[in-house]
Amino acid sequence: MKITFLGSGGGRFATISQKRMTGGFRIDDFAGKNYYIDPGPGALVRSYQFGLNPTTIDGVFVSHTHTDHYNDAEILIEAMTRGMTKNYGVIMGSQSVCEGYKKWGPAISDYHKSKSLNIMLKPGEVKRTKDFTIKGTKTIHGDPTGVGFQMKAGNITVSYTSDTKYFPELYKYHKDADILIASVLRPGTKSIKGHMCTNNFSNLVNEVKPKLAIMTHFGFKMLNSNPVNEAKKVMRKTGVKTIAAFDGLKIDIDENNIEKSKYSALKNHLMKNSNFNEVFPSDVEEKKPKKIFK
Numbered sequence: 001m002k003i004t005f006l007g008s009g010g011g012r013f014a015t016i017s018q019k020r021m022t023g024g025f026r027i028d029d030f031a032g033k034n035y036y037i038d039p040g041p042g043a044l045v046r047s048y049q050f051g052l053n054p055t056t057i058d059g060v061f062v063s064h065t066h067t068d069h070y071n072d073a074e075i076l077i078e079a080m081t082r083g084m085t086k087n088y089g090v091i092m093g094s095q096s097v098c099e100g101y102k103k104w105g106p107a108i109s110d111y112h113k114s115k116s117l118n119i120m121l122k123p124g125e126v127k128r129t130k131d132f133t134i135k136g137t138k139t140i141h142g143d144p145t146g147v148g149f150q151m152k153a154g155n156i157t158v159s160y161t162s163d164t165k166y167f168p169e170l171y172k173y174h175k176d177a178d179i180l181i182a183s184v185l186r187p188g189t190k191s192i193k194g195h196m197c198t199n200n201f202s203n204l205v206n207e208v209k210p211k212l213a214i215m216t217h218f219g220f221k222m223l224n225s226n227p228v229n230e231a232k233k234v235m236r237k238t239g240v241k242t243i244a245a246f247d248g249l250k251i252d253i254d255e256n257n258i259e260k261s262k263y264s265a266l267k268n269h270l271m272k273n274s275n276f277n278e279v280f281p282s283d284v285e286e287k288k289p290k291k292i293f294k
Contacts, residue, residue, distance in 0.1 A: 001027065001028065001029045001030055001156065001252075001253040001255060002026075002027070002028040002029060002250060002251065002252055002253065003025060003026070003027055003028075003179070003181075003214070003250070003251045003253065004025060004026045004028065004050070004052065004248075004249070004250045004251075004266065005024075005025045005216060005245040005246065005247065005248065005249045005250075006021065006023030006024055006025060006026065006039075006042070006043055006046040006047060006050060006052070006247070006248075007020065007021035007022040007023035007024055007025070007040060007042060007043070007046060007247060008020050008021065008216045008217070008218055008227075008244075008245040008246050008247055008249070009021055009022045009068075009217070009218055009219075009223075009247075010022065010040075010068050010163070010183060010185060010216070010217030010218060010219060011068065011185055011195075011217075011219035011220070012068070013219065013220055014068075014218065014219050014220060014223070015040065015041060015067065015068040018041075018042070019220065019223060020218055020223060020247060021042055021046055021247040022040040022041050022042055022068050022071075023039060023040060023041070023042045023043035023045075023046035023047070023072070024036065024037050024038035024039045024040050024043055024069070025037050025038070025181070025216070025245070026052065026057070027151075027158065030132065030151065030153055030156075030158070031131045031132055031153035031154060032131070033058040033059065033131050033132075034056055034057045034058050034059075035057065035058065035059040035060070035061060035151075036054075036057045036059070036060050036061070036076055037061045037063075037160060038061065038062060038063055038068075038069040038070070038162065039060065039062070039069075039070070039071070039072040039073050039076050040067065040068040040069050040070070040071050040072065041067065041068065041071040041072065042071075042072065043071070043072035043075075043076060044072050044075050044076060044079070046247075048269065049268060049269055049270045050248050050266040050267070050268065050269070051266060051267060051269055052266075054076055054079035054080075055079045055080070055082065057076065057079065057080050057089070058080070058088075058089050058090065058131075059080075059089050059090040059091070059092065060073055060076050060077055060080065060089070060090075060091050060092070061092040061093065061149060062091075062092070062093040062094070062097045062107055062108065063093070063094060063097075063139070063146055063147055063148060063149075063160075063162035063163070064094050064096060064097065064104075064139070064141065064142075064143035064145070064146030064147070064162065064163065065094070065096045065097055065104040065105040065106075065107045065143050065146075066142065066143060066163070069162070069163070070097060070107040070108070073097075073107060073108055073112075074108060074109065074112045077089070077091060077108070077112045077113075077115075077116065078112070080116070081115040081116065084111070084112070084114075084115055086115065087115050087116070088115065088116060089115075089116045089117070090116055090117040090118075090119060090129065091108065091112075091113055091116045091117070091118050091119070092119040092120075092121060092134065092149070093107070093108065093119075093120065093121065093147075094120070094121060094122075094136075094143065094145045094146050094147045095120055095122065095145040096143050096144075096145040096146065097120075098113070098118060098120040099120065101143075101144065101145045102144075104143050104144070104145065117129070119134065121134065121135075121136030121147045121149065122136050122145075122147065123136050123137060123138035123139075123147060123173065124136065124137075124138070124173070131153065132151050132152060132153040133151070133152045133153070134149050134150070134151045134152075135149065135150045135173070136148075136149060137149055137150055137159065137160075137161065137162075137173035137174060138164070138169070138170070138173050139161070139162055139163060139164035140164050140165045140167055140194065141162075141163045141164050141165070141194040141195075142163075142194050146162060146163065146164075147162065148160045148161045148162040148164065148173070148174075149162075150173065150174060150176075150177060154255075155255065156178050156179070156253075156255050156258075157176055157177050157178050157179070158177065158178065158179045158181070159173075159174040159177035159179070159180050159181065159208070159210070160181045160182075161174065161180075161181070161182040161183055161196070161204075162183055163183045163185075163194060163195060163217070164183070164194070164195070164196065165191070165193065165194050165195060165196065165200075166191070166196050166200035166201075166203060166204060170204060170207075171204055171207035171208050174204070174208050174210075175207075175208055177208055177210045178210060178211045178212070178258055179210055179211065179212045179213075179214065179253070179258065180204070180205065180208055180210040180212070180213045180214070181214045181216065182196060182201055182204065182213070182214070182215060182216070182217075183195065183196065183216060183217035184196050184197065184198060184200075184201045184215040184216070184217065184218070184222065184230070185197070185217060185218065185219040185221075185222060186198070186219060186221050186222055187221055187222045187225035187227075187230050188225070188230075190221060195219075198215075198222075198230040198233060198234060201213075201215060201234055202233070202234045202237045202238055205234055205237075205238045205240050205242065206237070206238050209238075209240065210240060211240075211241070211258040211259055212240070212241050212242075212243075212253075212258050212259060212261065213234065213238070213240050213241065213242040213243075214242070214243055214244075214245055214251075215227060215230065215231055215234070215242065215243070215244045215245060216244075216245035218244075227244035227245075227246075228244045230244065231243055231244040241259045243263065246265070248265050248266040248268060249263065249264075249265065249266075250263070250264050250265070250266050251263055252264070
C-alpha cells in the first residue's frame with residue numbers, strides 16, 4: 001500500500017495563495033484498489049506533476065463541501081470513468097457532497113454520480129463493498145454533515161479525520177486505526193473554530209495509539225512554525241511515529257511493520273520547465289503586476 005500527498009496545505013488562505021499545494025492525497029493498492037481523498041484545487045495537475053495517472057483511481061472520497069476538499073472531484077471522476085463513458089468506481093462523501101444540505105452543496109453533479117456506485121456516509125454509519133469496509137467519522141466543522149472515514153481491508157485500518165475541531169468523543173470514531181491521518185491546521189495550542197492544532201492532535205494520538213500518525217492540511221501559522229518540528233512534538237508526547245506531510249510525499253507502507261514504512265519525495269516532472277516559477281509561483285517573491293493599460 002502507498003499513501004501519496006498531492007497537497008499538504010489547507011484552509012482558505014493557503015489555498016488561495018498555494019503556499020502549499022491543495023490536491024489532497026491518494027491511497028494506492030488498498031486491497032488492490034486506488035482511492036483519491038479530498039481532491040482540492042490542483043488535484044488533477046498535481047497528479048501529472050508527480051507522475052501519477054488519474055485514470056488509475058477506483059474511487060473518490062470527498063469529506064465536505066469546502067472548496068479545498070472538493071474542487072477537482074468531478075474531473076477526477078471523469079478520469080476514473082474514462083470521460084463518463086464507462087460504469088466504474090465508487091464515489092463516497094457526506095450528505096452535503098452527495099445530495100446537498102441547506103446552503104452546503106451538492107459538490108458533485110447528478111451527471112458525475114451517474115456512472116459510479118454512490119456511498120453517502122454519516123457519522124458512525126458503516127458501509128461495506130466487496131473490496132473494503134468504510135465507516136463515517138464525526139466532524140465538528142462549518143459543514144454540519146461533513147465526515148471523515150475509517151477504511152478497513154484485510155489486516156489494515158486507515159482513519160482520516162478531515163477538518164474537525166477536537167472533541168472528547170473524537171477518538172471513539174478512530175480507535176483501532178493502524179494509520180491515522182489528520183487535518184492539523186495550526187501549531188501548538190493555537191486552535192481555531194472547526195480545526196485542530198498540534199496540541200489537539202497529540203491528545204487524539206494518545207487516545208487512538210495508531211502505529212503511524214500523519215499530519216497534513218496546514219495553514220499559514222503552521223507553515224510558519226515548521227510542521228516537521230510540530231510533528232516531533234507530537235512524537236515526543238505520544239511515543240507514536242508521527243510525520244508531517246509535504247507536497248509530493250510518498251509513503252510505502254510496510255503492512256507487517258508500519259512503523260518502519262519507507263518515505264520518499266516523488267520526482268517533480270514540471271521542474272523540467274524553465275518557467276516553473278512562473279507557473280507555480282508559491283515560493284517566489286511577489287512581483288508587481290505589469291501595466292496593461294496606459
